[in-house]
Amino acid sequence: MNVDVITERIPNRKAKEIYERICRQTTISKTELLEQSGMTVSTLTRLLEELTVQGLILESGFGASTGGRRPILYEKNPAYAYVFGLEISRTLSKLVLVDLGMKKLDIKSWTMTAEMTPDVLIRLIVEEVKRMLAAHHIHSSSVLGIGIGAVGPVDRLSGTILEPSYFPAKGWRNVEICRQLTGELGIPALLDNGANTAILAESWHQRTQSFRHLLYIHAGIGLRSSMVSEGKVIYGAVDMEGSVGQMIIQTDGVAHRNTSGNYGALESYASLYAIEKAARSALKQGRSTVLSHLVDDPEQVTYLHVLEALKKNDPLVVEIITEAATYFGIGLANLLNILHPEKVILGGPLIAGGELFFQTATQVAIRKTYYYPAYQVVFSKGQLGEEALAIGAAVMVMDQLVRL
Numbered sequence: 001m002n003v004d005v006i007t008e009r010i011p012n013r014k015a016k017e018i019y020e021r022i023c024r025q026t027t028i029s030k031t032e033l034l035e036q037s038g039m040t041v042s043t044l045t046r047l048l049e050e051l052t053v054q055g056l057i058l059e060s061g062f063g064a065s066t067g068g069r070r071p072i073l074y075e076k077n078p079a080y081a082y083v084f085g086l087e088i089s090r091t092l093s094k095l096v097l098v099d100l101g102m103k104k105l106d107i108k109s110w111t112m113t114a115e116m117t118p119d120v121l122i123r124l125i126v127e128e129v130k131r132m133l134a135a136h137h138i139h140s141s142s143v144l145g146i147g148i149g150a151v152g153p154v155d156r157l158s159g160t161i162l163e164p165s166y167f168p169a170k171g172w173r174n175v176e177i178c179r180q181l182t183g184e185l186g187i188p189a190l191l192d193n194g195a196n197t198a199i200l201a202e203s204w205h206q207r208t209q210s211f212r213h214l215l216y217i218h219a220g221i222g223l224r225s226s227m228v229s230e231g232k233v234i235y236g237a238v239d240m241e242g243s244v245g246q247m248i249i250q251t252d253g254v255a256h257r258n259t260s261g262n263y264g265a266l267e268s269y270a271s272l273y274a275i276e277k278a279a280r281s282a283l284k285q286g287r288s289t290v291l292s293h294l295v296d297d298p299e300q301v302t303y304l305h306v307l308e309a310l311k312k313n314d315p316l317v318v319e320i321i322t323e324a325a326t327y328f329g330i331g332l333a334n335l336l337n338i339l340h341p342e343k344v345i346l347g348g349p350l351i352a353g354g355e356l357f358f359q360t361a362t363q364v365a366i367r368k369t370y371y372y373p374a375y376q377v378v379f380s381k382g383q384l385g386e387e388a389l390a391i392g393a394a395v396m397v398m399d400q401l402v403r404l
Helices: 013-023 030-037 041-054 116-134 176-184 194-205 273-283 303-311 313-338 353-369 385-403
Strands: 055-062 071-074 082-088 092-099 102-111 145-149 189-193 214-219 224-227 343-347 378-379
Touching: 013 030, 013 041, 013 102, 013 385, 030 041, 030 071, 030 176, 041 055, 082 116, 082 385, 092 116, 092 313, 102 116, 102 385, 116 343, 145 176, 145 194, 145 385, 176 189, 176 313, 176 353, 189 194, 189 385, 194 214, 194 224, 194 343, 194 385, 214 313, 224 313, 273 303, 303 313, 313 353, 343 385, 353 378
Parallel strands: 082 145, 145 189, 214 343, 343 378
Antiparallel strands: 055 071, 082 092, 092 102, 214 224
């Protein structure tokens, strides 16, 4: 099913403009819309009536008077339609059901094990979508579509997950995820890489703030990045959202875990893989650490064990995390010196694991950023946490309403 069916819900270009302006605000008055759009009173009045009749917007009371009649306030109608957002990552996949206000109505997660092939996951997703719709008494005609934020690289136009690395299960290559879900569910499906959907979610959540240029980095099994400028995701010639992990920070450094990767790549020093590798190596060397009481074999150490030891302030683990965060901060400083974002949002397991990684990385980045303190950047863990990728996938679908 073509996504044009979403775009065509608002056929008038000027109506799309007004609807988009209303969506950017909690509420907005007719006077403000007149000032911002430059339209005539009659044109704006007609468009507002059309959008209201269609159910896309609501009158939400009156604003403060400036001497005359109190102006009518308008807001987006969150119950006009519903959207599914799907995250497909290496460790976890997640489905959310939201209204157009991005209020979460339901959620379901699946651990990505060696048995979670594309066919298995798609079957589970289809079953869960149907369950959610029935549970919330939502007819499929009220669903805009399903957005998918997946590990890249992806082909957005064909809706295909191409050749992602490090999936536990086999079969995750050239998966036509959009075609399969549309065929099973009868609703439009859109695909983008997860870093892009995450920053879409954060950008939407902060839409009333003044930040125009946002950079997002997801730090986990790999490193993924994306950037938004003026509310729009910046796309390159190809989808290479994981390429930030191949940034060379030590030319004669260690080999990448993937033979096609660069020597001395950032991902080899600042990732779940790098931290687990350092912890296992230290255990084999006989270093004193809480980790030795958590596993019988050094090869059994996982990031969860590292976090458990970190909570106990284990000196070895503090050292490992600090070193990884320092390398990450160097890579982050390189990006700041090139892209100059106003705000950087950091997400993923490494960031969620505790304050040590976040604080160390951002402090290193600030110290190594050119023109500091003249150039100031805001660092944040984001407002949506680990649900950002899935919610951003839903935002991607919602944005089709105003696409020309």
